[in-house]
Amino acid sequence: MALLAVEHLRVTYGAVEAVRDVSFELERGEILGIVGESGSGKSTLGYAIAKLLRPPGQIAAGRVWFDGVDLVPLRERDLKAIRWRELAVVMQSGMNALNPVTPIRRQFEDAILTHRPMGAQAMRERVREMLALVNIEERYADHYPHELSGGMKQRVAIALALVLDPKLIIFDEPTTALDVVVQRYIVQNLKALRARYHFAALFISHDLGTVLEIADRVAVMYGGRLVEIQDARALLKRPRHPYTQALLRCFPDPRDERIEVVGIPGTPPDLADLRPGCAFAPRCSRAQDRCWQETPAYRAEADGSGVACHAVQDEEAVHVGH
Numbered sequence: 001m002a003l004l005a006v007e008h009l010r011v012t013y014g015a016v017e018a019v020r021d022v023s024f025e026l027e028r029g030e031i032l033g034i035v036g037e038s039g040s041g042k043s044t045l046g047y048a049i050a051k052l053l054r055p056p057g058q059i060a061a062g063r064v065w066f067d068g069v070d071l072v073p074l075r076e077r078d079l080k081a082i083r084w085r086e087l088a089v090v091m092q093s094g095m096n097a098l099n100p101v102t103p104i105r106r107q108f109e110d111a112i113l114t115h116r117p118m119g120a121q122a123m124r125e126r127v128r129e130m131l132a133l134v135n136i137e138e139r140y141a142d143h144y145p146h147e148l149s150g151g152m153k154q155r156v157a158i159a160l161a162l163v164l165d166p167k168l169i170i171f172d173e174p175t176t177a178l179d180v181v182v183q184r185y186i187v188q189n190l191k192a193l194r195a196r197y198h199f200a201a202l203f204i205s206h207d208l209g210t211v212l213e214i215a216d217r218v219a220v221m222y223g224g225r226l227v228e229i230q231d232a233r234a235l236l237k238r239p240r241h242p243y244t245q246a247l248l249r250c251f252p253d254p255r256d257e258r259i260e261v262v263g264i265p266g267t268p269p270d271l272a273d274l275r276p277g278c279a280f281a282p283r284c285s286r287a288q289d290r291c292w293q294e295t296p297a298y299r300a301e302a303d304g305s306g307v308a309c310h311a312v313q314d315e316e317a318v319h320v321g322h
C-alpha cells in the first residue's frame with residue numbers, strides 16, 4: 001500500500017478552483033517533487049493534503065489516504081495526533097513554524113512532550129542529535145529564532161519537522177528565500193537525512209533544477225492540474241507533456257543553474273475560468289481542436305508515471321498499436 005494516495009482532489013477558494021481533480025500516489029521513503037509556475041496550485045495541494053487550508057480554501061471533493069486513513073473527513077482533534085508525529089510540514093523560510101519568542105530548545109521539547117514524551121536526559125540528547133543533523137551547534141538551542149540567520153532558521157525548522165520521525169514531510173518552497181550556497185547545502189543534507197530516516201516527502205518548488213536534483217519522481221502542475229509525472233531522470237531525458245518539454249527547452253542543461261519556471265511565452269491560465277479544454281492549449285504548439293473542448297484526463301500508468309495530453313496519448317496509442 002502506498003503511504004499517500006490522493007484521489008480526485010479538488011480545492012476551491014470560492015469561485016476559483018485551484019486544485020483540479022488531482023490523483024497520485026507516494027510510496028514510503030519516496031521524494032516526489034512538485035513543480036509548476038507560480039499560481040499553478042502547488043501550495044494549495046500541499047496544504048490540502050496536510051489539512052491546513054485556511055478559509056475560503058476548502059476541499060471540494062476527493063480523498064487523501066494517508067497510511068490507510070482518509071484525512072479529508074477527519075476533524076482537527078484527530079488530525080492533531082497525526083500531524084507532526086506522522087506528517088510534518090516545512091514552509092517557505094521566514095514563514096515556518098518557529099515561534100519567535102520561544103528559545104529553540106523549548107520548541108523541540110514542546111513538540112516531544114506533546115506527541116512522544118520522554119525523560120529530560122533523553123530529550124536533551126534528542127535535541128542535540130537533531131540539531132547536529134542539520135549542522136547546527138548545540139549552543140544555538142538556547143537562542144531565540146530571531147538570533148539566527150535565515151538559512152539556520154530553515155535548518156532548525158527541518159530538524160523540528162524530523163524530531164518525531166514522521167513518515168511524510170511536506171516541504172513548500174523550503175529553500176526559495178535562501179541564497180544558492182545554503183540551498184545546495186539543504187538539498188544535499190535532505191537526501192542524506194532521507195537515507196537515514198526513510199521519510200517520504202513532497203518537495204514543492206517552482207525551481208525545476210532543485211526539484212530534479214532532489215526528487216525521485218517529479219509531478220508537473222499546470223493550471224491546478226497534474227499534467228505529467230515521471231521518474232526524475234526520465235523526465236529530464238524524455239519529457240512527454242508539451243508543457244514539460246517547454247520548461248526543459250528553456251534551459252539546455254538544467255543541472256547547471258537554477259531554473260525559474262517562468263521562461264515560456266504566453267500567460268498562465270486564470271483559475272476562475274472553469275470552461276472545459278486543456279488549460280495549456282493557448283500556449284501549446286501541438287494544440288488540436290479537441291484540446292479547446294475536452295479536458296485531457298490524467299492517465300496514470302503502472303510504473304507511477306502518467307500524462308494528461310490528447311496529443312501525447314493519441315501518439316503513444318498509435319505506437320503501441322491500439
Ligand SMILES: Nc1ncnc2c1ncn2[C@@H]1O[C@H](COP(=O)(O)OP(=O)(O)O)[C@@H](O)[C@H]1O
Pocket residue numbers: 013016018036037038039040041042043044045055056057271
Ligand atoms: N487565500 C487565497 N484566497 C483566494 N485564492 C487563493 C488563495 N490562495 C491561493 N489562491 C488561488 O489559488 C491559486 C493557486 O495558488 P497556490 O496554491 O499558492 O499556487 P502556487 O503555490 O503554485 O504558486 C492562485 O493563483 C490563486 O488564484
Ligand SMILES: [Mg+2]
Pocket residue numbers: 042043044173
Ligand atoms: Mg506556493
